[in-house]
Amino acid sequence: MPAHYRRYALAALAYAAAFAYILLRWDAIPDPVPVHFNVNGDADGFEPKTLLHATFLITIGIVISISMLACLPPKTLARQTVDVPEDKALPYSETAAARVEKLCDATADFMSKTLLAMAVLFALTNVSMMLPDISLPFWLEIALWIAFTVYIVVVAIRMTTAKDGIEPDEAEQQRNHLLRMQGGMGTYKEPNDPMLAAVLPQAPGKISVNTAHAPGKRYLWRVMTSVVAVLVVCLLFVFI
Numbered sequence: 001m002p003a004h005y006r007r008y009a010l011a012a013l014a015y016a017a018a019f020a021y022i023l024l025r026w027d028a029i030p031d032p033v034p035v036h037f038n039v040n041g042d043a044d045g046f047e048p049k050t051l052l053h054a055t056f057l058i059t060i061g062i063v064i065s066i067s068m069l070a071c072l073p074p075k076t077l078a079r080q081t082v083d084v085p086e087d088k089a090l091p092y093s094e095t096a097a098a099r100v101e102k103l104c105d106a107t108a109d110f111m112s113k114t115l116l117a118m119a120v121l122f123a124l125t126n127v128s129m130m131l132p133d134i135s136l137p138f139w140l141e142i143a144l145w146i147a148f149t150v151y152i153v154v155v156a157i158r159m160t161t162a163k164d165g166i167e168p169d170e171a172e173q174q175r176n177h178l179l180r181m182q183g184g185m186g187t188y189k190e191p192n193d194p195m196l197a198a199v200l201p202q203a204p205g206k207i208s209v210n211t212a213h214a215p216g217k218r219y220l221w222r223v224m225t226s227v228v229a230v231l232v233v234c235l236l237f238v239f240i
Helices: 003-024 054-071 094-130 138-161 168-177 214-239
Strands: 031-038 043-047 208-210
Touching: 003 094, 003 214, 043 094, 054 094, 054 214, 094 138, 094 168, 208 214
Parallel strands: none
Antiparallel strands: 031 043
C-alpha cells in the first residue's frame, strides 16, 4: 500500500478515535459546550450540548479533508486523451504525461501529510475543548497550531521546489510554446489539446487540468462543489 494511503487511514482513525472518546465521556462534557476561546484561553462562546456542537472541530476537519481530496487531480488524467481535429491538434508528449504523473504522486504525498497532521490536531483540540479534566494548556494548543502551520509550509516548499529530473522531449517543448499564455488557478482551456492535464513551465509546481474537455469540466465542478461544501458546513456552525 502506498504511504499516502496509510496516512489517509491514520487520519480517519484519528477522527474516529476522538469521536468515540467523546461519546464514551459524554456525561463528563459540560452543558453548554465551549466553542470559542479568547486570547487568554478562557471560553467566551457556548452552544447547547448536542453531538454536532460537541464534535464541531472533528466534523469540520472531516469535511475539509474530503474536500481537499476531491481537489486532487486524478492521476489517470496524465495519459488519458480525447479526440481533437488532427490538423489543429497539439502533440501528445510522453515526458509531459510522465511529469504529470510524478507531480500527482508528490501532491498526494503532500496532501496525505497535511491531512494526517490536521486530523491529529483537530481531534486533539476537539477533545481538549470538550473535556475539562484533560484540557490542554492554552499555550500548548497555540504551540501545536504554530507547529502545524510551519510543518505544512516546509512540506509545501519542499514539494514545489523539488526537481522532477525529466527532460522535455520535442513534443513537450512544442506544447510548452503553444501553451505559454495558458494556465492559471490549476486549469487551462485548450480545445485542440488531446491531453487532459499538464505541468506548464509558468506553473512548474502545479498540475493544470484542461477544462476544454468533459473530464476536465467534471474535475472543475468537483473542485467548486468541494469549496461550496466547506463554506456551507462552516456557515452551518455559525447559524445553528
